[in-house]
Amino acid sequence: VIWTAARRLIGGGATLRPKTSLSGRHVLITAGPTHEPIDPVRYIANRSSGKQGFAIAEAAAEAGARVTLVAGPVNLPTPAGVERVDVESARDMERAVAAALPADVAIMVAAVADWRARDVADQKVKKDGGDPAPLPLTTNPDILAGLAQSDKRPKLVIGFAAETENIVPHAQAKRLRKGADWIVANDVSGDVMGGAMNTVHLVHAGGVENWEPMAKRDVAARLVERIMDEFPD
Amino acid sequence: VIWTAARRLIGGGATLRPKTSLSGRHVLITAGPTHEPIDPVRYIANRSSGKQGFAIAEAAAEAGARVTLVAGPVNLPTPAGVERVDVESARDMERAVAAALPADVAIMVAAVADWRARDVADQKVKKDGGDPAPLPLTTNPDILAGLAQSDKRPKLVIGFAAETENIVPHAQAKRLRKGADWIVANDVSGDVMGGAMNTVHLVHAGGVENWEPMAKRDVAARLVERIMDEFPD
Numbered sequence: 001v002i003w004t005a006a007r008r009l010i011g012g013g014a015t016l017r018p019k020t021s022l023s024g025r026h027v028l029i030t031a032g033p034t035h036e037p038i039d040p041v042r043y044i045a046n047r048s049s050g051k052q053g054f055a056i057a058e059a060a061a062e063a064g065a066r067v068t069l070v071a072g073p074v075n076l077p078t079p080a081g082v083e084r085v086d087v088e089s090a091r092d093m094e095r096a097v098a099a100a101l102p103a104d105v106a107i108m109v110a111a112v113a114d115w116r117a118r119d120v121a122d123q124k125v126k127k128d129g130g131d132p133a134p135l136p137l138t139t140n141p142d143i144l145a146g147l148a149q150s151d152k153r154p155k156l157v158i159g160f161a162a163e164t165e166n167i168v169p170h171a172q173a174k175r176l177r178k179g180a181d182w183i184v185a186n187d188v189s190g191d192v193m194g195g196a197m198n199t200v201h202l203v204h205a206g207g208v209e210n211w212e213p214m215a216k217r218d219v220a221a222r223l224v225e226r227i228m229d230e231f232p233d
Numbered sequence: 234v235i236w237t238a239a240r241r242l243i244g245g246g247a248t249l250r251p252k253t254s255l256s257g258r259h260v261l262i263t264a265g266p267t268h269e270p271i272d273p274v275r276y277i278a279n280r281s282s283g284k285q286g287f288a289i290a291e292a293a294a295e296a297g298a299r300v301t302l303v304a305g306p307v308n309l310p311t312p313a314g315v316e317r318v319d320v321e322s323a324r325d326m327e328r329a330v331a332a333a334l335p336a337d338v339a340i341m342v343a344a345v346a347d348w349r350a351r352d353v354a355d356q357k358v359k360k361d362g363g364d365p366a367p368l369p370l371t372t373n374p375d376i377l378a379g380l381a382q383s384d385k386r387p388k389l390v391i392g393f394a395a396e397t398e399n400i401v402p403h404a405q406a407k408r409l410r411k412g413a414d415w416i417v418a419n420d421v422s423g424d425v426m427g428g429a430m431n432t433v434h435l436v437h438a439g440g441v442e443n444w445e446p447m448a449k450r451d452v453a454a455r456l457v458e459r460i461m462d463e464f465p466d
Contacts, residue, residue: 020343035278038277040280040397040421041280041344041395042277042278042279042280042346042398043277043278043279043280044271044275044276044278045268045275045276045277045278046274046275047273047274047275048277057458076310109343112273113275114365115365116349121396123397124395124396130372131370131371131372132347132370132371133367133370134366134367134369134370134374135367135368135370136367137365137366137367137368138364138365139363139364139365141236147297147452152433162274162357164273164274164356164357169417188273188274223314
């Protein structure tokens with residue numbers, strides 16, 4: 001509200017913005033893993049440091065965007081000028097994403113757990129000696145697909161894919177299946193989760209851009225540049 | 234080896250130690266959670282910040298002990314004078330504990346996952362649309378019980394128990410079942426995992442000591458004092 005009011009006060013000043021700025025745009029980013037409770041002490045999680053999403057949030061804020069960063073459980077400082085919403089589970093994240101709309105761009109970087117425990121125990125599940133029963137699972141909401149099909153769909157919906165094999169075909173299939181505009185496919189076959197360097201392929205309707213291996217902050221800067229191309233103003 | 238040699242050089246100097254010091258004692262501590270892989274990106278974990286175990290390691294080192302700290306995945310600095318061994322899974326932790334023996338005191342603070350996935354996939358398990366199959370689990374090694382039954386059993390074997398109900402009876406049963414000397418039972422019904430304050434009951438053959446709620450560092454100091462009582466020299 002304050003933002004909108006400020007923009008209204010500035011009025012025609014928008015024409016003074018550099019052509020490649022994201023000023024006046026709302027960029028919604030998810031980052032980190034989700035934790036899906038089994039009982040009060042146990043959970044299922046994805047490996048994700050959150051570094052890539054946080055780096056993108058920082059780069060988008062530096063490019064002038066209003067940035068909402070919905071973060072799973074990570075141990076990272078909030079980038080300057082970024083509004084951060086901390087969540088734990090996929091369902092928490094889904095709610096926080098919906099609450100942050102409308103947005104011009106959504107960049108879903110979080111490694112959302114595909115499944116959660118079907119039943120969450122109120123008390124710690126005790127060992128009883130024998131081998132434990134298989135853990136019943138159920139499917140988590142698909143936040144990316146839900147957003148892409150939403151009546152508040154951002155103009156540019158970007159998903160991330162961490163893949164260990166057949167990187168680009170998996171990403172192309174994911175793009176179509178989810179209804180996303182772009183998929184940033186991250187080759188994690190070398191176990192770079194939590195590491196500093198990413199090997200990334202940007203998959204969109206026009207084809208595939210194979211980016212050279214680079215630091216997460218450079219992936220962030222490159223991605224934000226590519227986003228600015230889509231918003232020439 | 235260096236330590237032993239140093240002690241030999243000091244020789245009779247041992248009598249100069251204050252009566253309540255742990256100088257010359259080897260204290261083995263585990264801390265943090267374990268992460269049990271499901272596939273390259275997913276894992277099962279316990280909630281544990283590692284703060285309590287790290288605080289005990291720090292207090293034991295300050296009391297003059299040689300301290301080996303076997304740490305699961307946590308985001309904490311190594312206390313001064315502590316030898317740290319980082320591990321991920323329960324089986325890693327079991328090996329690291331065995332490798333650190335002999336020890337005079339073992340304090341098993343880690344929230345070791347009771348189970349792991351029976352089968353660990355080499356590639357990321359893909360969603361296939363329908364509800365996922367239940368996840369087959371298997372039981373992890375019991376590091377505390379194994380240590381208590383070991384032919385290298387430390388003189389004082391201390392386990393931790395995070396409980397949400399029937400705290401003391403559960404801890405008393407655990408003490409006998411595991412063959413531990415002491416159980417430090419931590420009441421986590423108020424969801425203090427990762428928080429600063431602990432409500433602790435020290436359960437041993439002589440009965441139960443109910444400690445007032447206190448900060449983790451004070452639990453650590455109190456526990457190290459109680460350990461020193463067992464090593465009057």
